[in-house]
Amino acid sequence: MTQTRAIALNALSLYALAGLLAAVFAAQFLLGELPCPLCLLQRVLFATLAVGPILNIRFGPRPSHYAMSLLAAVAGAVVSSRQVLLHIMPGDSGYGSALLGYHYYSWALIGFIAAIVLLAAILLFDRQFEDDGATQPVAGGVFAYVAVWVVIGLSALNAISTLVECGFGACADNPIVYELLKHGS
């Protein structure tokens, strides 16, 4: 795999992360389900996954950038595993509603494990770490440029929605109202 193709794949992975963050955002507002603290932490860690690809697009692919995303994915898998285990006992209906038979945290666990496997797979391609002369730093064109700004924008929007949900104090374990809107009404 050439450096150019690796950068395109990194941009594609940013679109996948953006789609995921947008989907959970949409579920939050369309279904009226407020994310719990562990759900929010999983979202943060999905956003954290994006730093490695951004560095790969800007400075060219390096193993250290992939390692950063791997660490974030492992942390995300640990957090979502814990939430799965919290609700694994028979009779427990889980937190929130299920999508295609699985709760958000189960999908998050699948997503983080998929990220670990994909990151390990892309690390197998050594040629991407050799400069092929076709790309310069800050490469990838408009396709990558848009991907980076969409992910940054979605992270900022999540910061705003979390502030509205949790207010200026600690987030409720089982949130049912937006704290800032409650005080405003």
Add this chain to the structure above:
Amino acid sequence: MEFTILFLAIAIVMLVAWRGPRRLAMGLFAVVLLACVATYLHHATDVLKLSF
């Protein structure tokens, strides 16, 4: 509030990764990841009723 800060922090790390020095971005990334681990340990207080 801690999650708002984490989202803001990771957005800033992304901005630094896109516009700033590489080493700074990697350092800030490490700080945010450690903050995530600390937040997890703070919230993971419920006992898991499981046996392995």
